[in-house]
Amino acid sequence: MTLNEKNQNDIFDNDLLNELGIEYEFSNEPINxxxxxxxxxxxxxxxxxxxxxxxxxxxxxxxxxxxxxxFSDGNSSSKIMIVGEGPGQKEDELGKPFVGDAGMxxxxxxxxxxxxxxxxxxxxxxxxxxxxxxxxxxxxINRYSEYLRKxxxxxxxxxxxxxxxxxxxxxxxxxxxxxxxxxxxKEVIINNKTYLTMITFHPAYLLRxxxxxxxxxxxxxxxxxxxxxxxxxx
Numbered sequence: 001m002t003l004n005e006k007n008q009n010d011i012f013d014n015d016l017l018n019e020l021g022i023e024y025e026f027s028n029e030p031i032n033x034x035x036x037x038x039x040x041x042x043x044x045x046x047x048x049x050x051x052x053x054x055x056x057x058x059x060x061x062x063x064x065x066x067x068x069x070x071f072s073d074g075n076s077s078s079k080i081m082i083v084g085e086g087p088g089q090k091e092d093e094l095g096k097p098f099v100g101d102a103g104m105x106x107x108x109x110x111x112x113x114x115x116x117x118x119x120x121x122x123x124x125x126x127x128x129x130x131x132x133x134x135x136x137x138x139x140x141i142n143r144y145s146e147y148l149r150k151x152x153x154x155x156x157x158x159x160x161x162x163x164x165x166x167x168x169x170x171x172x173x174x175x176x177x178x179x180x181x182x183x184x185x186k187e188v189i190i191n192n193k194t195y196l197t198m199i200t201f202h203p204a205y206l207l208r209x210x211x212x213x214x215x216x217x218x219x220x221x222x223x224x225x226x227x228x229x230x231x232x233x234x
Contacts (some may be wrong), residue, residue: 081157164202
């Protein structure tokens with residue numbers, strides 16, 4: 001690992017760089033640190049209604065076997081929205097997404113591009129833990145994708161990040177492979193609105209396949225580049 005330069009904010013630490021297995025030359029360009037924390041009562045109301053809709057789902061194996069509904073975490077006013085697969089055991093216990101080992105890695109990944117999970121919005125395709133942490137079935141992905149699309153419309157992000165094949169399949173179908181689609185900027189249309197979308201690997205997958213981290217790092221750099229290009233306030 002070689003650090004040729006460090007910017008004034010030291011956004012990477014050595015442990016994180018070693019864990020991701022990457023070399024990087026930091027930029028001296030100023031970092032946009034503006035935050036949008038303004039309350040949005042209409043958005044809060046819509047999110048509350050959506051949560052109730054999901055709570056009222058019937059005849060669902062996921063719901064029947066889970067302890068808690070896992071709805072979201074982070075800043076609902078954020079212009080960056082992250083979608084994962086579904087809750088694991090820790091998430092099911094606490095009722096929040098990405099709080100287990102994969103969540104810890106996600107936090108480091110966000111920090112790597114000078115983001116913090118408190119300034120992004122995080123949810124999953126399915127809102128209840130699949131039995132034995134299995135991958136959601138196609139019928140379940142399709143069923144919950146209706147709620148996911150509503151969720152995206154409410155948050156209305158400038159950048160949508162889909163982590164893992166389940167998130168990809170929920171919006172783009174199951175005829176494509178994440179290994180070929182990740183790292184490319186794509187567009188998805190929801191309620192006549194086009195969302196700029198990046199597909200990347202899920203942190204849980206990276207914990208199992210460490211050699212894939214270099215590809216996720218490339219995706220992260222593209223996300224950071226786009227944030228800067230469009231002067232996104234975070």
